[in-house]
Amino acid sequence: MPKRRLNFTKRQRLAREDANISLIESDSGYIFDVVLNLAKYDLPIDATVFVEAYRQTQYERFSFGRIGLIQKPDDRRLTGFDSVEGVKFRIKVVSSADPVGLLLAEGDGISPRADEVGSGSTVSLLPVVLQDISPQIWSLDFDEQQVLLQINSTLANASALARDKTFIALVFPTIVRIILNRILVHEDYRDVDDLEDWRSQWLAYATGLPGVGNVPKDRGQGSLDDWIESAVDSFSRCHQVLGGFSDIWQGGE
Amino acid sequence: MILRRLNDQGIERFESFLDAVAVNAHEPVPRGLLEDSTFSDQLGPVIRVEQADFKNHFDISKHLYESFLESPGLHDIERDRGLWAWLSLFYFEKLCPVARDGSRKPGERARWILNVTSRRYYRHLLAGPWLVFRLHAADPERAMALLCSPMHQLSDVYLELVDNQKLISVPSVVEAVTKLYYDPQTASLKRRTGRDSPGGARRFGEIMEQFNCTWDFHSLNSDQIIGFLPQEFDPFKA
Numbered sequence: 001m002p003k004r005r006l007n008f009t010k011r012q013r014l015a016r017e018d019a020n021i022s023l024i025e026s027d028s029g030y031i032f033d034v035v036l037n038l039a040k041y042d043l044p045i046d047a048t049v050f051v052e053a054y055r056q057t058q059y060e061r062f063s064f065g066r067i068g069l070i071q072k073p074d075d076r077r078l079t080g081f082d083s084v085e086g087v088k089f090r091i092k093v094v095s096s097a098d099p100v101g102l103l104l105a106e107g108d109g110i111s112p113r114a115d116e117v118g119s120g121s122t123v124s125l126l127p128v129v130l131q132d133i134s135p136q137i138w139s140l141d142f143d144e145q146q147v148l149l150q151i152n153s154t155l156a157n158a159s160a161l162a163r164d165k166t167f168i169a170l171v172f173p174t175i176v177r178i179i180l181n182r183i184l185v186h187e188d189y190r191d192v193d194d195l196e197d198w199r200s201q202w203l204a205y206a207t208g209l210p211g212v213g214n215v216p217k218d219r220g221q222g223s224l225d226d227w228i229e230s231a232v233d234s235f236s237r238c239h240q241v242l243g244g245f246s247d248i249w250q251g252g253e
Numbered sequence: 254m255i256l257r258r259l260n261d262q263g264i265e266r267f268e269s270f271l272d273a274v275a276v277n278a279h280e281p282v283p284r285g286l287l288e289d290s291t292f293s294d295q296l297g298p299v300i301r302v303e304q305a306d307f308k309n310h311f312d313i314s315k316h317l318y319e320s321f322l323e324s325p326g327l328h329d330i331e332r333d334r335g336l337w338a339w340l341s342l343f344y345f346e347k348l349c350p351v352a353r354d355g356s357r358k359p360g361e362r363a364r365w366i367l368n369v370t371s372r373r374y375y376r377h378l379l380a381g382p383w384l385v386f387r388l389h390a391a392d393p394e395r396a397m398a399l400l401c402s403p404m405h406q407l408s409d410v411y412l413e414l415v416d417n418q419k420l421i422s423v424p425s426v427v428e429a430v431t432k433l434y435y436d437p438q439t440a441s442l443k444r445r446t447g448r449d450s451p452g453g454a455r456r457f458g459e460i461m462e463q464f465n466c467t468w469d470f471h472s473l474n475s476d477q478i479i480g481f482l483p484q485e486f487d488p489f490k491a
Contacts, residue, residue: 101472
């Protein structure tokens with residue numbers, strides 16, 4: 001079941017558009033930059049600002065000075081990540097006066113701007129990461145902030161697999177089914193409006209597929225299964241998985 | 254012995270052995286795989302590992318950490334299934350001792366073969382504690398509550414903490430856990446730190462998860478964190 005975050009301390013939520021993060025590829029790896037627009041929030045000038053980068057269990061934290069004087073650290077290289085695919089950011093504004101350490105404002109699950117990530121890559125609904133997940137070929141990894149598609153890094157040209165027509169035809173409809181089932185059944189989550197939440201993003205995507213319609217209000221297992229199947233059908237039609245696969249599959253001869 | 258890496262065939266043989274030894278504790282440990290080039294490959298750098306009297310995860314993790322540190326040519330150690338499988342076989346007797354009833358209980362596969370598809374890789378008997386040691390290498394004693402168990406055991410305190418990235422990476426939280434649950438007199442965990450005990454590891458994790466919504470743990474010291482804990486933790490605060 002999803003965890004509820006109760007806000008007893010009037011912690012402010014930073015909007016995504018107020019933390020504009022970009023990634024730049026350099027000879028020494030990826031460097032992030034962030035443009036913070038915190039003036040409209042009622043925050044004390046001596047409160048400290050931190051930027052945290054994370055993915056799965058990997059994590060790095062950077063101090064950005066104080067609200068009254070934001071100071072970007074000189075070294076903003078992401079050294080703790082072997083790739084930047086799926087890396088998210090969290091902005092924290094923390095009280096430096098009594099009570100020290102109180103979280104005054106937070107923005108979480110922030111993706112870097114798509115046009116600034118790497119060369120030609122995009123921030124997608126399903127980031128792909130390469131890992132040695134032997135003996136499996138692919139796997140989904142769910143955490144609180146996103147779902148990642150893991151591809152076995154020991155495969156030749158592993159990074160191309162997620163774009164391969166056969167793989168897409170055989171695997172992606174199943175991925176859609178697993179993710180929607182996870183959101184609707186396992187996590188009992190229905191909100192399509194909170195587009196900062198990966199689950200809402202997926203539900204919004206699914207409801208936008210032709211002929212799928214809104215998530216059923218009836219929480220019965222049967223109606224959810226039917227809705228998920230209609231989403232998988234629509235996804236398969238949109239991506240022409242059967243036709244694409246038929247072009248490749250020659251009957252196993 | 255010089256550290257190598259089990260290849261796919263080696264891992265397959267090792268897994269077959271794990272299945273067999275769970276049924277027959279006298280199944281011979283296939284140590285031959287360790288140096289047989291059919292089943293294991295050389296690493297780039299030369300790294301020596303020892304069979305010493307490691308009393309707990311702290312000792313073995315320290316040995317591995319220092320060994321790897323001296324070999325900068327090794328990359329992505331934390332994802333190297335073959336390397337950790339080799340080490341698991343090398344230290345098998347310590348990781349799976351014969352029980353009083355004469356059996357061996359290797360347990361779930363993730364304890365032996367690194368599973369990087371999920372956070373279960375922390376369940377690997379060697380890689381998991383080594384990751385914790387590395388994370389807190391600046392002052393590894395602060396993680397003693399997580400690393401004081403014998404090599405064949407992963408305590409509830411360890412399992413509860415390592416499952417949560419937001420907690421395990423914070424020095425003050427890990428230090429608070431050691432102050433609460435580790436008894437330096439006996440060099441072991443205090444009693445009743447188990448998952449379901451009042452004030453035990455699971456409750457600590459639950460309460461920290463709630464506080465994490467309100468506090469920036471990195472800005473607090475371990476005593477402040479302990480000060481937040483409710484009465485049920487009082488027996489551990491003494």
